Structure formats: structure tokens, C-alpha cells
Amino acid sequence: xxxxxxxPKPASPPIARKTGKSPDVESSPDTRARxxxxxxxxxxxHGFAKATVRDICARAGANIAAVNYHFRDKETLYLETLxxxxxxxIEHYPHHGGLKPDAPAKDKLRxxxxxxxxxxxxxxxxxxxxxxxxxxxxxxTPALTLLIEEGVRPQFGALCAxxxxxxxxxxxxxxxxxxxxxxxxxxxxxxxNSMIKRLYTERKDGFPFDLEFLTDHxxxxxxxxxxxxxxxxxxxxxxxxxxxx
Amino acid sequence: xxxxxxxPKPASPPIARKTGKSPDVESSPDTRARxxxxxxxxxxxHGFAKATVRDICARAGANIAAVNYHFRDKETLYLETLxxxxxxxIEHYPHHGGLKPDAPAKDKLRxxxxxxxxxxxxxxxxxxxxxxxxxxxxxxTPALTLLIEEGVRPQFGALCAxxxxxxxxxxxxxxxxxxxxxxxxxxxxxxxNSMIKRLYTERKDGFPFDLEFLTDHxxxxxxxxxxxxxxxxxxxxxxxxxxxx
DNA sequence: ATGGCCGTCAAACATCCGTTTGAATCGGAC
DNA sequence: GTCCGATTCAAACGGATGTTTGACGGCCAT
Numbered sequence: 001x002x003x004x005x006x007x008p009k010p011a012s013p014p015i016a017r018k019t020g021k022s023p024d025v026e027s028s029p030d031t032r033a034r035x036x037x038x039x040x041x042x043x044x045x046h047g048f049a050k051a052t053v054r055d056i057c058a059r060a061g062a063n064i065a066a067v068n069y070h071f072r073d074k075e076t077l078y079l080e081t082l083x084x085x086x087x088x089x090i091e092h093y094p095h096h097g098g099l100k101p102d103a104p105a106k107d108k109l110r111x112x113x114x115x116x117x118x119x120x121x122x123x124x125x126x127x128x129x130x131x132x133x134x135x136x137x138x139x140x141t142p143a144l145t146l147l148i149e150e151g152v153r154p155q156f157g158a159l160c161a162x163x164x165x166x167x168x169x170x171x172x173x174x175x176x177x178x179x180x181x182x183x184x185x186x187x188x189x190x191x192x193n194s195m196i197k198r199l200y201t202e203r204k205d206g207f208p209f210d211l212e213f214l215t216d217h218x219x220x221x222x223x224x225x226x227x228x229x230x231x232x233x234x235x236x237x238x239x240x241x242x243x244x245x
Numbered sequence: 246x247x248x249x250x251x252x253p254k255p256a257s258p259p260i261a262r263k264t265g266k267s268p269d270v271e272s273s274p275d276t277r278a279r280x281x282x283x284x285x286x287x288x289x290x291h292g293f294a295k296a297t298v299r300d301i302c303a304r305a306g307a308n309i310a311a312v313n314y315h316f317r318d319k320e321t322l323y324l325e326t327l328x329x330x331x332x333x334x335i336e337h338y339p340h341h342g343g344l345k346p347d348a349p350a351k352d353k354l355r356x357x358x359x360x361x362x363x364x365x366x367x368x369x370x371x372x373x374x375x376x377x378x379x380x381x382x383x384x385x386t387p388a389l390t391l392l393i394e395e396g397v398r399p400q401f402g403a404l405c406a407x408x409x410x411x412x413x414x415x416x417x418x419x420x421x422x423x424x425x426x427x428x429x430x431x432x433x434x435x436x437x438n439s440m441i442k443r444l445y446t447e448r449k450d451g452f453p454f455d456l457e458f459l460t461d462h463x464x465x466x467x468x469x470x471x472x473x474x475x476x477x478x479x480x481x482x483x484x485x486x487x488x489x490x
Numbered sequence: 491a492t493g494g495c496c497g498t499c500a501a502a503c504a505t506c507c508g509t510t511t512g513a514a515t516c517g518g519a520c
Numbered sequence: 521g522t523c524c525g526a527t528t529c530a531a532a533c534g535g536a537t538g539t540t541t542g543a544c545g546g547c548c549a550t
Contacts, residue, residue, distance in 0.1 A: 031497080047384060049294040053538060063499050068539060070497095138383050139292065140439045148443050156444065177454070177462040180441070181430045188429025191436045194385045196425070198393050199401065209422070217422040221470045224477065228469025276527080298508060308529050313509060315527095 032070045034060040039081045044128030047135060048078055079143045082136065085129040086151055093119040095158045105165035106223060112159055113186060113222075114215040120190040121211055134190050159183065167226040169233035181225070185218045277315045279305040284312075284326045289373035292380060293323055324388045327381065330374040331396055338364040340403045350410035351468060357404055358431060358467075359460045365435040366456055379435050404428065412471040414478035426470070430463045 038060035042051040053067050053074055060066070071077040097111030120130040133151075136144055159179045163170070170178055189196065189209060196209070283305035287296040298312050298319055305311070316322040342356030365375040378396075381389055404424045408415070415423055434441065434454060441454070 047292075047294065049292065052536080054536090063497095064538090065499070065540080066497090074538065135383075137437050137440045138380075140443075144440070144443065148440060152440060153444065173454070173458070174462060177459070178466065180433060181463065181466050184431075184433025185426045185429040187436065188425060188432060191432065192382050195382045195389070195393060195397060198385075198389065199398065209418075213418070214422070217419060218426065221423065221426050221474070224473025225466045225470035227473040227476075229465070231472075232469065297506085299506090308527095309508090310510080310529070311527090319508065 031060070031062050031066055035062060035066060035070060035077065036081050036084050039077050040085060040128040040132060043078060043081060044131035044135070047139075048075075048141065075141075078141070079146075082132060082143050083146065085132050086147055089119055089129055089133065090151055095155050105162055106219075108162050109166065109182075109222065110215065110219045112162060113182065113218050114211070116155075116183070116186045117189070117211055117214055117218075120186070121214070130190065134187070138191070156183070163226070166223070167229050170226075170229055178226070178229075182218070182222050185221065186214070189214060276305070276307050276311055280307060280311060280315060280322065281326050281329055284322050285330060285373040285377060288323060288326060289376035289380065292384070293320075293386060320386075323386070324391075327377060327388050328391065330377050331392060334364055334374055334378065335396060340400050350407055351464075353407050354411065354427075354467065355460065355464045357407060358427065358463050359456070361400075361428070361431045362434070362456055362459055362463075365431070366459075375435065379432070383436070401428070408471070411468070412474050415471075415474055423471070423474075427463070427467050430466065431459070434459060 035056065039051075039056045042056045042059065045051070054064055056077075057064050057066055067074060067077055071080055093115045095112050095115050096108065097115045099108055099111045103111075120134065133147060136147055156179060159182060160176060163175055163178050163182075167175070167178065280301065284296075284301045287301045287304065290296070299309055301322075302309050302311055312319060312322055316325055338360045340357050340360050341353065342360045344353055344356045348356075365379065378392060381392055401424060404427060405421060408420055408423050408427075412420070412423065
């Protein structure tokens with residue numbers, strides 16, 4: 001039980017930060033960054049439980065002990081990787097999609113849907129970000145709180161604002177359910193990706209759903225729904241007025 | 246390497262069936278059934294990888310070796326458990342919901358949505374069925390094929406038929422995307438259950454989304470969308486005709 | 491040059507988990 | 521009663537995995 005490392009307590013392992021030299025950069029940017037990258041791919045592909053530290057280190061070209069040196073343990077590495085993916089996500093895919101706040105609500109909805117789908121489906125540089133985040137939704141770990149408060153809640157709020165513009169007569173729980181309907185449509189292609197692909201394996205023309213097609217469909221479907229809901233509310237109002245008078 | 250069991254080959258382990266006495270009933274109905282039940286809860290709660298044979302046996306009140314005796318191994322137990330849940334599911338929640346084939350399409354849609362939600366959310370007897378099946382969608386195992394061919398594909402086909410009735414002008418990939426939109430809305434509350442609940446923790450009145458509310462909302466939202474899509478198609482047709490003539 | 495860190499490495503450790511084993515137990519057939 | 525197959529059991533095996541260890545080498549300030 002003799003400890004030779006710098007830390008006196010097992011509760012505060014190395015983690016190697018702030019060497020005193022580079023003030024703003026974390027130590028060993030090389031290995032540490034490569035580990036996060038490799039961990040992201042492994043975690044996204046196999047999930048937290050089945051991803052092994054050995055594979056992660058092998059992919060990163062690092063020693064097995066690297067994970068426990070740079071991060072405390074596998075779980076901390078996971079949390080840090082998730083944080084990284086999440087930061088990247090909210091930086092590169094703003095929900096307004098570059099639109100001004102006074103843009104037409106329809107355009108804002110389309111931009112939101114596109115950004116949401118892109119975040120999940122688009123296989124840009126770090127293609128594991130989406131899978132990692134959605135995995136956290138399906139089987140939450142303690143890291144879920146971070147995602148919700150910083151990512152989900154603001155985005156959901158923004159979508160609710162758009163919904164209020166498009167269907168002002170819908171209020172309360174119904175309004176939030178409408179927002180959930182939009183998100184649900186988009187997430188479906190992410191969660192059930194493997195199943196949907198399997199459903200279409202026999203088709204000669206392959207998988208027909210790309211980012212453009214899906215953005216188009218979901219926007220049109222949702223706009224049609226909002227339109228119909230508003231129309232229904234107007235008619236109900238009319239009926240009530242004629243009945244009352 | 247001496248084998249004392251009944252089977253000469255490791256490829257065909259005991260599995261204890263057809264004792265010769267009870268022709269239609271599998272042997273050891275007690276332990277075997279209890280194992281499937283316990284396995285269902287464990288697999289649903291922790292997933293295939295993290296669920297342990299030891300915990301399953303403990304929950305079933307059986308010996309550790311019971312799994313390898315009654316089923317070949319952990320994976321076969323999983324497959325058998327999934328099969329059980331799946332059979333129960335298609336038996337107890339027919340997608341037509343008891344409606345006749347000539348019922349109005351709107352009613353059929355509502356029945357479909359209700360059955361779909363109930364299958365996933367309703368906490369009837371075996372509350373782990375839904376979680377198990379949806380887990381298979383998110384991270385498929387080789388057992389996925391069974392679910393798709395026997396469960397998903399027929400249901401999806403039935404929904405497509407309803408969509409064709411409600412929005413006859415929508416065809417091809419668009420039509421299937423519409424069906425996916427309906428399913429996506431329903432599945433959302435299942436996949437993101439933990440996240441949605443967390444989003445609502447601060448609310449004084451608790452989680453507002455029960456089976457009735459969700460059935461109502463999703464049906465209304467989707468019907469409004471189909472209505473709007475049809476209306477849009479009619480207008481486009483009208484425009485084309487006036488432009489052409 | 492030297493000493494003290496920091497990062498890396500191979501090897502081992504400790505634990506957990508799926509599976510196997512061989513004996514013990516039970517129940518019915520003869 | 522005896523035998524035989526089915527079932528259960530405690531114990532152990534073998535492998536994988538997260539983690540720790542102690543040494544080695546490079547780098548910089550002294």
C-alpha cells in the first residue's frame with residue numbers, strides 16, 4: 001500500500017493538469033486529446049459497458065495506463081468525452097441555424113429541424129458525437145444532467161417559442177407535446193437507425209432518407225400539422241360564437 | 246474433458262426439453278419460467294452486456310448453473326426472453342385495436358397509436374417487455390431480425406395502409422416517411438423517457454403525459470398534418486390546372 | 491552535470507463474469 | 521428397493537477487464 005505518485009490520497013489521482021508551464025493548455029495535449037477521440041469512437045460504437053480501456057488505448061496508440069493517468073478512471077474519461085462532444089455540438093449546430101430572430105417562423109422551424117438532424121445524422125468530422133449523446137438519452141448515466149441543462153433544455157425552449165409562433169392557439173402541455181412531436185420525428189431516424197435500414201434492405205434503390213429529404217419531410221409534415229391545428233381552433237371558436245349568440 | 250451429461254457434443258447442451266412425459270409442456274416449467282421472467286427484468290434494466298447471469302439466477306431463486314442448463318448460454322437466454330416478450334406483445338396489443346377493417350381511417354389511426362403507445366408505455370404485468378424490445382432497436386443484437394420480420398414489418402405495413410387512406414395524394418418515400426413520423430412521435434416518449442421526465446421534474450403538477458393524453462395528442466397532430474398535406478396537394482393541383490389551361 | 495517532475499511503458503493485480511464440472515437430490519418406472 | 525434420467529447445487533475454471541505498480545527516459549530549472 002505504498003504510494004509513490006504525487007497524490008497522497010487515492011481520491012485525487014494524477015490527472016496531470018497545469019504543469020505550471022503552459023497556463024491555458026492542459027498537459028500532454030497529444031495523448032490526452034487522442035484518448036478522448038479514440039474513447040468517443042469506442043463508446044459511441046459499443047456503449048460504455050462494452051467499450052474496453054484496452055481498445056481505446058490501442059486505438060489512441062497509447063499505453064493501457066494512460067487512461068488512469070490522464071483521467072481518473074474509465075468513467076471520468078467517459079464523462080470528459082461526453083462533455084467534449086456536447087461542447088462541440090452546441091458550438092457547431094446552433095438551433096437558430098444562422099437565422100435572425102425576426103425571420104419567418106416557418107424558416108426558423110426548418111432551420112431548427114435541419115440543425116437537429118444534422119447534429120445527429122450528419123457524419124462530419126467526429127461522427128461519434130451524435131451517437132454518444134443519444135446513447136445518453138436512452139440509458140442515462142450520471143452525466144445526463146450536464147446534457148439536459150446545457151443542451152436539451154435551451155433547445156427545447158427555443159423550439160417551443162417557434163411552436164408558439166406557428167400555432168398560437170395551442171397552449172400548455174399541448175404546446176410542449178407539439179414540440180416533442182417535432183423532436184420525436186427527427187430523433188426517430190437516429191434511435192431506430194439500424195432498424196429502419198434493415199426495413200429497407202430489400203429495396204433496389206437503397207436507403208432513401210438523407211438529410212435534405214428528412215429536413216424537407218419533417219418540416220412540411222409539422223407545418224401541415226400546425227396549420228391544421230390552427231384551422232381546427234378557428235372553427236371551434238366560430239362554432240362556439242355562433243352557438244353562444 | 247470427460248462429458249457426463251446426456252449430450253455427446255458441446256454444440257448441443259442439455260436444454261432439457263421433452264422429458265418424454267409431458268408432450269406439450271417444456272420441462273421444469275417452474276425454474277425455466279422464473280428464469281425468463283427474471284432475465285427479462287435484468288436485461289431490460291441493465292441491457293444485455295451489464296446484466297449478469299448471477300443476478301438473474303439470484304432474482305429467479307435458482308442456481309448459477311441453471312441458465313446454462315435450461316438454455317445453452319446467456320445469449321440464448323436473451324433470445325428466448327426476447328421471443329417471449331415479443332409473442333406476448335403481438336398477442337395482447339393487435340395494431341387494429343379490435344377495430345373492423347372497414348372502420349373509418351381516423352379511428353384506425355387512433356387505435357393504432359393507442360396500441361403502439363400502450364405496448365411501450367403501459368405498465369401492465371410484465372413491465373419490462375417494452376424496454377426490452379426498444380433496447381433491441383437502439384442497440385441491435387442478432388435477435389433483431391426476429392423482431393423486424395414478425396413485429397415491425399407487419400405493423401409498419403398496417404400503418405402505411407392507414408396513411409394511404411388518410412392522405413392518398415402522398416406516395417412513395419414520402420408516404421413511408423409519414424408513417425415514420427407517426428411512429429417517431431410515439432416512440433419518442435419511450436426512448437427519451439428518462440430525459441423527458443427530468444425535463445419536467447421542477448413542475449409542480451408532475452409529469453403530464455399519460456397514455457390517454459399522448460394518444461389524443463399524437464392522433465390529433467398527425468390527422469392535422471395529413472389534412473394539411475392533402476389540402477396542399479389539392480391547391481397545387483388547382484394551380485397547375487389553372488396555369489396549364 | 492544533477493535533481494525533480496512529467497509522461498510512458500510493460501507487467502502484474504484484483505475482480506468480475508460466463509461457463510463447466512462432478513457430485514447430490516429428487517421422482518417415477520420397473 | 522433399485523435404477524435411471526432429470527434437475528439442482530456448490531465449487532472452481534478460464535478469460536476478460538479496470539486498475540495499480542514500479543521502473544525508465546526525457547525535459548527543464550538549478
